[in-house]
Amino acid sequence: MQRQVALIKKSLFDQGYLDEQFMELEELQDDANPNFVEEVATLYFKDSIRLINSIDQALERGSFDFNRLDNYMHQFKGSSTSIGASKVKTECTMFREYCRVGNAEGCLRIFQQVKKEHATLRKKLEHYFQLARQAGPKETARRSK
Amino acid sequence: MLNPGQGRGPDSAGVAGGVSSNSDPFPAGLRVLVVDDDPTCLMILERMLRTCLYRVTKCNRAELALSLLRQNKNGFDIVISDVHMPDMDGFKLLEHVGLEMDLPVIMMSADDSKAVVLKGVTHGAVDYLIKPVRIEALKNIWQHVVRKKRNEWNVSEHSGSVEETTGERQQQRDDGGDNNSSSANNEGSWRSSRKRKEGEVDEQGDDKEDTSSLKKPRVVWSVELHQQFVAAVNQLGVDKAVPKKILEMMNVPGLTRENVASHLQKYRIYLRRLGGVSQHQGNMNHSFMTGQDPSFSPLSTLNGFDLQALAAAGQLPAQSLAQLQAAGLARPSSLAKPGISVDQRGIFSFESPKIRHGQQMMMNSGGGGGNKQMNLLHGVPMGMEPRQFAGGGHMRLQQQMSGGGRVAGQNVQSSGMMMPVGGGTSMLQSLGQQQQQVMLSSSVPRRSELTESSSSCRVLPAAPTHSVVFNNFSSELPRNSFPLASAPGISVSYQEEVNSSDAKGVTATTTTAGFGNPSYDIFNDYPQHNSNDWDLQNIGMVFNSHQDTTAASSAAFSCSSSTQRKRAEQVQNHHQQQHLPSQSLNQLNGGGSVRVKSERVAETVTCPPATTLFQEQYNQEDLMSALLKQEGLPLVDNEFDFDGYSIDNIPV
Numbered sequence: 001m002q003r004q005v006a007l008i009k010k011s012l013f014d015q016g017y018l019d020e021q022f023m024e025l026e027e028l029q030d031d032a033n034p035n036f037v038e039e040v041a042t043l044y045f046k047d048s049i050r051l052i053n054s055i056d057q058a059l060e061r062g063s064f065d066f067n068r069l070d071n072y073m074h075q076f077k078g079s080s081t082s083i084g085a086s087k088v089k090t091e092c093t094m095f096r097e098y099c100r101v102g103n104a105e106g107c108l109r110i111f112q113q114v115k116k117e118h119a120t121l122r123k124k125l126e127h128y129f130q131l132a133r134q135a136g137p138k139e140t141a142r143r144s145k
Numbered sequence: 146m147l148n149p150g151q152g153r154g155p156d157s158a159g160v161a162g163g164v165s166s167n168s169d170p171f172p173a174g175l176r177v178l179v180v181d182d183d184p185t186c187l188m189i190l191e192r193m194l195r196t197c198l199y200r201v202t203k204c205n206r207a208e209l210a211l212s213l214l215r216q217n218k219n220g221f222d223i224v225i226s227d228v229h230m231p232d233m234d235g236f237k238l239l240e241h242v243g244l245e246m247d248l249p250v251i252m253m254s255a256d257d258s259k260a261v262v263l264k265g266v267t268h269g270a271v272d273y274l275i276k277p278v279r280i281e282a283l284k285n286i287w288q289h290v291v292r293k294k295r296n297e298w299n300v301s302e303h304s305g306s307v308e309e310t311t312g313e314r315q316q317q318r319d320d321g322g323d324n325n326s327s328s329a330n331n332e333g334s335w336r337s338s339r340k341r342k343e344g345e346v347d348e349q350g351d352d353k354e355d356t357s358s359l360k361k362p363r364v365v366w367s368v369e370l371h372q373q374f375v376a377a378v379n380q381l382g383v384d385k386a387v388p389k390k391i392l393e394m395m396n397v398p399g400l401t402r403e404n405v406a407s408h409l410q411k412y413r414i415y416l417r418r419l420g421g422v423s424q425h426q427g428n429m430n431h432s433f434m435t436g437q438d439p440s441f442s443p444l445s446t447l448n449g450f451d452l453q454a455l456a457a458a459g460q461l462p463a464q465s466l467a468q469l470q471a472a473g474l475a476r477p478s479s480l481a482k483p484g485i486s487v488d489q490r491g492i493f494s495f496e497s498p499k500i501r502h503g504q505q506m507m508m509n510s511g512g513g514g515g516n517k518q519m520n521l522l523h524g525v526p527m528g529m530e531p532r533q534f535a536g537g538g539h540m541r542l543q544q545q546m547s548g549g550g551r552v553a554g555q556n557v558q559s560s561g562m563m564m565p566v567g568g569g570t571s572m573l574q575s576l577g578q579q580q581q582q583v584m585l586s587s588s589v590p591r592r593s594e595l596t597e598s599s600s601s602c603r604v605l606p607a608a609p610t611h612s613v614v615f616n617n618f619s620s621e622l623p624r625n626s627f628p629l630a631s632a633p634g635i636s637v638s639y640q641e642e643v644n645s646s647d648a649k650g651v652t653a654t655t656t657t658a659g660f661g662n663p664s665y666d667i668f669n670d671y672p673q674h675n676s677n678d679w680d681l682q683n684i685g686m687v688f689n690s691h692q693d694t695t696a697a698s699s700a701a702f703s704c705s706s707s708t709q710r711k712r713a714e715q716v717q718n719h720h721q722q723q724h725l726p727s728q729s730l731n732q733l734n735g736g737g738s739v740r741v742k743s744e745r746v747a748e749t750v751t752c753p754p755a756t757t758l759f760q761e762q763y764n765q766e767d768l769m770s771a772l773l774k775q776e777g778l779p780l781v782d783n784e785f786d787f788d789g790y791s792i793d794n795i796p797v
Contacts, residue, residue, distance in 0.1 A: 044185040078255040
């Protein structure tokens with residue numbers, strides 16, 4: 001079980017869903033805070049949904065206030081970076097680039113990618129955490145070497 | 146890396162099982178306030194900081210953070226703040242914290258663009274972290290706390306002694322030595338120092354400042370506080386106002402008699418300067434500095450007139466003027482704030498506590514108004530902001546400068562000469578606010594100080610801007626001001642005057658020349674003394690303001706240097722035509738050279754294409770060039786070589 005958990009985590013890294021920042025978070029986890037990473041991830045998804053909705057609304061309005069969009073995305077990207085959501089971060093960067101040049105169509109397109117990656121990561125992490133909890137806290141707390 | 150296996154509790158103050166690099170418990174317990182609107186980041190940061198054994202308070206709104214800090218001024222050691230926040234710009238928070246609480250602030254952002262990082266630097270952030278923040282970066286933030294405290298200690302030692310001995314200028318030089326040792330000691334026990342500081346703050350009417358108490362809390366004279374002060378002074382009568390009574394009337398908890406005393410000194414200098422400017426002819430003779438007055442008074446008067454004339458003539462860059470006015474009037478959030486903060490600082494710092502020479506100008510609303518004006522100036526040079534004052538920059542620079550500036554300030558005081566530069570600037574600033582006139586020449590206020598004329602605050606309008614400008618500038622040129630100890634401060638201010646005056650065509654340049662000489666001498670004296678008299682904090686602030694002002698003025702008035710020079714020449718000529726005693730002439734000559742230099746400096750400073758909107762320039766890669774230019778300034782400053790001015794020349 002624990003090995004399975006480790007494998008899943010490894011694949012997440014290998015596939016580029018997560019980066020070193022996630023490992024940093026795991027470092028912060030210890031006996032006193034055994035579920036720290038999961039808590040952070042939960043918080044992240046809850047908060048980022050809010051941002052995604054804001055961006056969605058702004059895009060639907062069609063007015064394309066690039067500044068505003070960029071602001072939202074800046075926040076979203078910051079969060080994503082903090083938990084090590086690597087692919088999400090990449091899409092965010094592209095989105096901001098489109099904003100910068102004022103490419104509305106590009107923004108729309110990329111944002112779909114952002115949402116997709118975001119959803120994918122969420123599913124994967126939820127699965128991972130579930131397994132990790134079952135496997136036992138000690139294992140998840142251990143830094144993946 | 147932290148070993149997750151270690152059961153390190155969040156607040157365990159003990160040494161972390163040897164894993165942590167600091168077996169020394171010193172950094173543990175550092176009280177950190179972290180501000181970030183992103184809950185994810187906030188949570189992660191909190192966790193990281195706790196792992197570092199710091200005591201963390203997290204906050205997701207800047208306003209809330211500010212109120213937390215205000216309620217508990219000594220409750221935190223360091224602030225970490227995100228740059229992009231919805232309710233308040235991180236830089237603004239940075240400025241506020243620096244001005245009001247004088248705490249080190251670390252900025253952080255996912256944005257790592259050079260411009261933003263530079264902005265952090267110029268606003269006075271002690272560090273800038275790029276997100277995602279790693280715990281290693283947080284482990285060492287305590288260094289900023291220590292560094293800041295060290296600077297404060299050095300300053301407070303000087304200022305403490307200075308304040309205590311009112312009227313004694315040349316004070317305890319040896320405090321410097323004490324400072325070093327104490328700061329070293331305090332490093333290890335910053336907590337206890339902090340407590341001591343807190344204790345000091347609570348002391349009221351305690352005239353004897355313990356110079357060894359390094360943790361002198363720095364009082365930031367906010368606009369409101371200053372207005373309270375001014376009201377109290379006016380009620381008592383400027384000449385009769387004594388710190389003790391003022392303190393009682395103000396009834397501000399935590400304010401000590403020393404704070405008021407030093408502030409009063411500055412205020413008096415400022416008033417004096419104002420008086421000189423407005424009266425310009427009659428008042429000139431009031432100058433306590435015989436030699437100086439003549440030079441100053443004409444200048445001051447000129448300044449006052451020049452400003453208006455210049456403005457009218459459009460000499461002032463329309464834009465800058467407009468900006469300044471707009472800044473002053475509108476109090477643009479970003480602009481105004483830095484300016485305000487600077488003003489306050491500048492004003493206070495300039496009022497050298499020690500300047501006791503009957504310089505008492507009635508500055509009724511100078512303080513309050515000045516501040517506003519300061520904003521104006523700040524507003525104008527906003528372009529410069531990135532480099533300069535940006536409020537925060539001031540703060541930080543001030544801190545750094547406080548060491549240097551303080552010395553300078555002290556010197557001035559000790560020499561008993563008016564601190565035209567310092568005081569004037571600050572005064573000007575405050576005045577500026579009131580009148581919201583685009584600066585004209587901080588030099589004006591200075592002059593008034595010298596002349597000791599009891600002019601009204603009329604002159605203020607001009608001054609403030611300068612002062613503000615200077616402040617801004619000074620932040621940019623910390624180096625400039627400091628290298629020469631006292632001189633730098635003065636030189637900076639002079640430069641500013643030159644710069645600003647040029648913009649306005651004010652005779653500031655000439656004035657500076659005149660000022661420069663005497664003041665330089667004074668400053669020369671100080672460096673040796675380590676001007677204890679001066680409230681270090683104030684001095685630091687003064688210089689900062691000076692510098693900032695200079696920068697700001699330079700930027701704001703980015704009139705072509707040639708224009709400036711022309712104006713300076715005009716001013717100088719004009720000045721010379723006026724009744725200048727031989728001494729003053731000499732001074733002028735000396736000052737002239739200084740002036741020239743300042744012009745040069747100004748030129749340097751205003752190198753960036755003379756666009757009123759410096760901001761724009763700075764936001765671009767010009768920032769770096771501007772910054773580099775600034776760096777070049779110190780070199781220029783050195784040219785001033787204040788040491789060259791023999792004391793003898795100054796008719797004290």
